Amino acid sequence: MADYEKLRPEITPLHEPFWDSVKRHQVELQRCDSCGAFRFIPTELCRCGSAASTWTPIAGTGEVYTYTVVHRAPTPAYQAEAPYVIAHVTVDEGPRMISVVVGCDPTDVHIGMPVTLVYEDVAPDLTLYKFTPAG
Amino acid sequence: MSDDVFIIGLAQHKFGRFPEKDSLDMASEIAMAALADAGMTMADIDVMGCGSLLEAGSGQRILHQIGATGIPVYNVTNACATGANAVRVAYMEIKAGISQVGLAVGFEKMGKSGLLGLAAKVAGADKKVWAPAGRTGSVMPTEGVLGSGMMPAVFAEIAMEYANNNDGVGFEQFAKVAEKSHAHSVLNPYSQYRKAFSLEEVMNAEVIAWPNTLPMCGPTGDGAAAVVIVSGEKLKTLPDDVRKRAVKISASVMTSDPWTAGGQAGPDVNTCTRMAADKAYEMAGVDPQDLDLVELHDCFATAELVHYDNLRLCEPGMAGKFIDERGPWRDGKIPVNVSGGLVSKGHPLGCTGVANLVEVGMHLRGEAGDRQIPDAKVGLTHVIGLGSTCAIHILEKVS
Numbered sequence: 001m002a003d004y005e006k007l008r009p010e011i012t013p014l015h016e017p018f019w020d021s022v023k024r025h026q027v028e029l030q031r032c033d034s035c036g037a038f039r040f041i042p043t044e045l046c047r048c049g050s051a052a053s054t055w056t057p058i059a060g061t062g063e064v065y066t067y068t069v070v071h072r073a074p075t076p077a078y079q080a081e082a083p084y085v086i087a088h089v090t091v092d093e094g095p096r097m098i099s100v101v102v103g104c105d106p107t108d109v110h111i112g113m114p115v116t117l118v119y120e121d122v123a124p125d126l127t128l129y130k131f132t133p134a135g
Numbered sequence: 136m137s138d139d140v141f142i143i144g145l146a147q148h149k150f151g152r153f154p155e156k157d158s159l160d161m162a163s164e165i166a167m168a169a170l171a172d173a174g175m176t177m178a179d180i181d182v183m184g185c186g187s188l189l190e191a192g193s194g195q196r197i198l199h200q201i202g203a204t205g206i207p208v209y210n211v212t213n214a215c216a217t218g219a220n221a222v223r224v225a226y227m228e229i230k231a232g233i234s235q236v237g238l239a240v241g242f243e244k245m246g247k248s249g250l251l252g253l254a255a256k257v258a259g260a261d262k263k264v265w266a267p268a269g270r271t272g273s274v275m276p277t278e279g280v281l282g283s284g285m286m287p288a289v290f291a292e293i294a295m296e297y298a299n300n301n302d303g304v305g306f307e308q309f310a311k312v313a314e315k316s317h318a319h320s321v322l323n324p325y326s327q328y329r330k331a332f333s334l335e336e337v338m339n340a341e342v343i344a345w346p347n348t349l350p351m352c353g354p355t356g357d358g359a360a361a362v363v364i365v366s367g368e369k370l371k372t373l374p375d376d377v378r379k380r381a382v383k384i385s386a387s388v389m390t391s392d393p394w395t396a397g398g399q400a401g402p403d404v405n406t407c408t409r410m411a412a413d414k415a416y417e418m419a420g421v422d423p424q425d426l427d428l429v430e431l432h433d434c435f436a437t438a439e440l441v442h443y444d445n446l447r448l449c450e451p452g453m454a455g456k457f458i459d460e461r462g463p464w465r466d467g468k469i470p471v472n473v474s475g476g477l478v479s480k481g482h483p484l485g486c487t488g489v490a491n492l493v494e495v496g497m498h499l500r501g502e503a504g505d506r507q508i509p510d511a512k513v514g515l516t517h518v519i520g521l522g523s524t525c526a527i528h529i530l531e532k533v534s
Binding site: 039040041065066069070072073083088094095097098 | 396397
């Protein structure tokens, strides 16, 4: 794990609660205190205009909205895993989240496929979230 | 507010890789060519817009080579919409009545930069460790998680979404777009590549990010393009041979992406394009079906297909049928990317948005040589910068 050679997110104060929740293996997204809408990526304001929000756990289930299968990857560390799937997933709470889909053959992924969140501790100080076919 | 704005001078450098050439020399050469085409020198220019993404802030350095006269210079960057923005700042000064004559230059020297997005950031550094920078660096470029920083993947996702939501769109339709554009490029001496590919060759090529294969991806490269634009009032004072070749800018529109559900974690290039298109058609009083040619932002063949629909070139949801029926071919209903498009002509980032005005302008003047679209009267240019920005210009033949 010490040799993690892939890209790391730069964690700004605004994004820190999100990455902390990933590290705890329980993703939390901002939920607007005013209109109740969940949002992702982290932002200062809800689209309703309210600045008040609470980091709230999500169920971790959703379905594939769109995806691609990457065959030529940007760095050698990623190329070692190609082909891999990157999917946009609409989570049950509403927002769209993007990550790789693991645990199935890339050719099995399709739009509308139910998926669940899984976590991977890739380095002592970094956990990533990924998706895997539900059930 | 001033009256209409016209292009009276235009020039473009062949796109490609020119390691022996300096970027500022390329830009200066083309700026002078556009000035000569307009019968002008820098002494006539009131304002300059200069677009380059990788060498931002170069406008004055170009003027030091071709004539530094103390005029305002706007150095602009806006991702792949940079060039169109350079034109638009000069256009706005003329529209506002502040200036009468403007010069817009777009250039870029990229060489062979690999996969755009992440790769550009990795270049020159230890390729195994990438140091993200900046606030948005934390969300977009973490490959796989929170999206792909890789452009072929981003535009592949947009394609898969369109294919899922509309009938008759699949891998073959996206590949047909590339087949068409490469065929067009054979006629264009300014194109980086001029090689025709059969549909089978496109479909059997190396997959980069499904459904984008290698010939469906725009190459990186070097290029420069420039236009000289004037107010209608100024145009009246110019010689007959300049007025005869003038091209009217009937619409110049820019939008950014409004809030959409799909535009938070990943980019939404559809909504801002639709908004800009509707506004441009209204501003110009032009119907999409009136268009004689379109140069649209096909950084990937998948993007082009989606924009047939976004720009209303086809019936809603019918982009697959449009390419199946050869609608965007040179001899089709609305020729699209007769230059070869970004996938073949090339995409030197800051240059592209100026070059597509030059391309359409050449056709409207009847000066496009072997690739001339006969009797072209109205054309549209479109660029997208991720983030997102859309810029559309509608150009019309005057005489």
